[in-house]
Amino acid sequence: MTDQRSGHADRLDPTGGLDHTDRLGQAGRSVNGERFVLDPATADLHGDNDRLRRAGPLVPVTAEGVPAWAATQYATLLTVLTHPDLSRELHHWTTRHAMPPGTAIDRIVTDTSLLNAEGERHRRLRMPLTTAFSQRRLNGLRPRIEELTARLIDRLAEMPPDEPVDLRLEFAYPLPREVISELIGIPPGHQDELHRLTDAVAQVGDLEDSPGLRKELRELLDQIIEERHDTPGEDLISDLFALHEKDGGRLSEDELFATIELLFIAGHVTTVNLITNAIGALLTERGQLDLLRSGQCPYSAAVEETLRWDSPIAYFPMRYATRDIEIDGVHLRGGEPVLACFASAGRDPHQYGDDAHVFDVTRPQFTHLAFGHGPHFCLGAPLARLEGEIAIKALFEAFPGMALARPVDELPPLDTLLGNSTRTMPVLLGPRAR
Template sequence: MTEMPDTTDDDRLVLDPATHDLHGDNDRLRAAGPLVPVTAEGVPAWAATRYATLMSVLTHPDLSRELHHWTGRDAMPPGTAIDRIVSDTSMLNAEGERHRRLRMPLTAAFSQRRLNGLRPRIEELTARLIDHLAEQPPDQPVDLRPEFAYPLPREVISELIGIPPAHQDELHRLTDAVAQVGDLEDSPGLRKELRELLDRVIEERRGTPGEDLITDLFELHEKDGGRLSEAELFATIELLFIAGHVTTVNLITNAIGALLSRPDQLGLLRAGQCPYSAAVEETLRWDSPIAYFPMRYAVRDVEIDGVRLGTGEPVLACFAATGRDPDQYGPDAHRFDLTRPQAPHLAFGHGPHFCLGAPLARLEGEIALRALFEAFPDMRLASPVDELPPIDTLLGNSTRTMPVILGPRAR
């Protein structure tokens, strides 16, 4: 049985947020074991590297997301991506009855009925973006991350939540940095500015009800005797706004790169031999929008896959690593294959913390990819995907750009 070794950070595998070879790093992590001692943004942790192991971590009753269980939290460097996630006070880091209380009001917002109502609007926004792309020179590079993959989920989540038009330009300027679009860099100061702006938006919306999530949550807050406290209400809306579009940007960007790099797979879509939903699911498996996600903490000493976790030790979820685990997906797990028999993946998590926005992300991805590839049948990459700069974050997995030559629009 393995225990967390009493070693310095020099003896651990160090996770590089700016790596140019995330999947190579993950191959090495999986080879090192199911739970591997790593250093992530200065934090010593166990990394859950394989599908079966991560499934155990996500569902184990003795592992919790509640920060107070982490015995080493006082040594965590401030201002990092890990710090932002583990200190979040929304349902993200709640467990048990508190988690159910915070999550339940949001289920209606992502219900199938709500999604069916959103579909025409998503299609309308997508068509507008396609029209804008068609106005660009067909033989010059166009970066599809800021021009297509990003604005669609941003606009959808803004409308779903109920962001007033007067604040959208400033809010978009700040979230550009969070999504690593444009020249503004993400930073603790920028996150503080974004939080303060969202707080102002929420306060202003108190007296202006509408058909949106902010209104729904305010009504619940008033009717249900404070089922959501004021602080919880604000934290919930902030979480949904940021988490509700940034990972979908990565999903659409990654799918475009995967398909344009593999004409045989794209041909299956265009010939109608595979549905666009298959492209979404295979991208989620093969190139997860989330690389690593913190943390779960051992509530007591526990053994997982022959590794002993001591009370209070943190575990990092390696979502991108599990998507290419040959023990789960076979010896060709590294291959992007739309004809692969549908197998479950963990890109949206599992169990009580399964991503609420998963159906919306899938719907946006399918609509966006179908519209893009039908509109530009001669589209090709302007640069190989493996030469594009990665986004500089431990959490996300994508490229900062996705330049293509669109070619003429289909008639």
């Protein structure tokens, strides 16, 4: 068993070009004047994270021009995710006006949905969505997910078995995209244009993500939501509109639109990374794949180990200290932001032992933090797990001779601070099983 995409982290500039005497006067004080600059384009995310963890549990970093604290270790991240004096509400960030516009951080921290809500407002916005992701709803979705997966497998089987096929583009992406489209209620007439735009968000195909594209996507979603108001069905948009009209004080129209936009984008992009990363891990670690195919381990174990070992989210912004606090011996001033390092926490030796860097589906199922923790635990976690398990089981049973066309550590990364995956996953499918 080997460790993919980890090793050296020399591309991390510990000084960020800052004067060592500069205390910054902004979020995060430097340690001996040093500050790590996170590189969204790094080809060695896990190596970078190894270095960050060695620097301490809370490390001063610069992310997309923003100085912040990075919670690098599992126990520290767990504390950050649940600390009563850390909030996701933007008004607590004292230097938010200095944040560069148009970045991934900007898009996340200015989101007006339940993502950045706290307390009673968060509970009010989250409550209507619990039914959509209930176990009963998921049980009803399973046959449809299996049907969509089988259709994608059939399409893959029509491709040349000895020529590279990009499974991120042709399999890992369309499955969760179709599932969330149906769950939310995207009309067929809008799906082609919506898919064109979300291709860029998921970083598949040739279209590049940009602030302008995000604006175009938001406008299209707004149009779809308006149209569904007049043509309700059995879907989440219709459910939320019904609630809005029944009890307008619970969910305003602005909150309704922001919620649906969040669910559509967040509801499939991270699952694309999960399925892509699982494929890469299992095709690299053939012994682990044999354990699944023999029935010694369930495919759900591969999903959980992928979530731990190669989290679909690298770093996620932000939580802000609402007052001066101390975490793991580090003093945070009120108003300072903290970045959650999910991919780093998943390989923390303090939590998972000296072999934390090893992909091992037989590992005792320690709790991981890939879906967060506490009040903001990911609503879509059960759906992502279900899609991941169905997808990788069907894929590896259909193509027993499948092999990587290129080693995973040679594939281009997503080039984003948030997502952790590769832009492609080229494989040679080989013949379909009979």
